Amino acid sequence: MIKRIKKLFGRYKNFEQILITPYRSYATSHHLYILGRVLDNKPLEIKQEQNFLNTIKNTYKQFDSFEIPQAEVEVKLPDSTSFFTVTNEEGYFTIDVNTKENLCNYTNSNGWLNYELFYRGKMYPQTVLLENPFRGELLIPDSKAEYGVISDIDDTILHTGVTSFLKWRLLKNSLFTNAYKRIPLKGASALYQKLAAGTQNSGRNPVFYLSNSPWNLYEYLKLFLDHHQFPKGPILLRNFRTPFDRSLKPEKPHKQKEIINILKTYPQLKFILIGDSGEHDASIYTDIAAQYPDKILAIYLRSVKHKGRMQRVQSILDNFKTTPVLLVNTSLEAEEHARSQGYIN
Known part of the structure; x- marks a missing residue:
């Protein structure tokens, strides 16, 4: 003080x-x-x-x-x-x-x-x-990796309550709950472990974690991921901007910029994108898949209980045919699709 x-x-x-x-x-x-x-x-x-x-x-x-x-x-x-x-x-x-x-x-x-x-x-x-x-x-991803995974954190593997009224659940969960007591969405850790293992059961497939959370929460999120045995991977957050920040805003949204950077860094790898339907993942992911149609194997979007946002997401997906996009209620649904496509055993 x-x-x-x-x-x-x-x-x-x-x-x-x-x-x-x-x-x-x-x-x-x-x-x-x-x-x-x-x-x-x-x-x-x-x-x-x-x-x-x-x-x-x-x-x-x-x-x-x-x-x-x-x-x-x-x-x-x-x-x-x-x-x-x-x-x-x-x-x-x-x-x-x-x-x-x-x-x-x-x-x-x-x-x-x-x-x-x-x-x-x-x-x-x-x-x-x-x-x-x-x-x-x-x-440094293994040269024998089958594919990579790029995943959002908020409301994709960790319930934050980003769609709650005035975001009060988001504040409660992110700021006033011990990282050890945060509970991952059911089946998320097992799904990511299977994606990291792939069909070779080698654990070579890299997993990248994205969030719009500020870097101030890095240690908190790292502890959460490690404690709940998610595959170890890079964690990419963003700078915390205050209302008084006069620096230039990035031209592209944080997630879009980071995903494109990863795609360009590993031109030989294809990727599975995982997010949620609560914020802007649907539009960002489909835009990237349209821009890099040969790089994105599938998009999994976890459904959130918000009628208005679900309708907007559905309107984006209705005419999108470039890459398979699944709105899933559970990790098991994503797992079943990944298995049917030969991504996991």
Whole structure:
């Protein structure tokens, strides 16, 4: 609280601790796409048996961030190759570069590449590095993968209540409920495990997770996915925009931009898109399938209980014939279709 007051009055100048949070991302054998953020914050601690008060405190901490702009960061790969970057005004950094070295030589059996991050910027006498080095990981899909899966999170595998009146259920579920106590939609974890396994039962098929949630909820969502045994995969969220944010808005919606980037990164892979009918997934997914008709195997949209939105979604799908699109009420319906098409055993 004292630090927040100092920042409000322009007296917060010398940061106390350095936390580098790398986000699970993806790569190819010769291309890196690393995302992360540098903050003057302690790591978030979400405990399975914490009380409601501590849950509220964690929620506050997720959004009470003290970003470190213009922070110099070094990323070091297992072959000792290094790349340098500088954070923007919100503390975010991106490394999007080609490499000469074949990165596949350094992945583990599941295709994950581990790397190290070092803070190389200015230090003050009171500044503490919370780790040294910080560690990140990114996925390089196996060349023998049958296809990939790109999935929304909100109301697709995790009930958020985005269609509720004034979105009060969304606020309650996302901000006031412990991540350990959030319940995935029935059968979702088993479905994704089967899609990741494919017909070869190898677990090689990559799964990418998208959400319009802000990066502030990254640790919360990562914990939820891991705790409920969803296949490990990159998690792609978006920057949190306030009403006072004067920066230019992206030309394309977050999900559309990220999906197209994934499709271009893996031209040899086809994909299954999974979302819900509550927001804009139907229009975004069908637009992408029309633009890349040879890349999308199927689209699964989980039905939500909202009459008006369902009618709008149905109007989009009625004349769309490019790619099979299923409105499903349960994970089992999607599983049955995937099996009938030879995507899973």
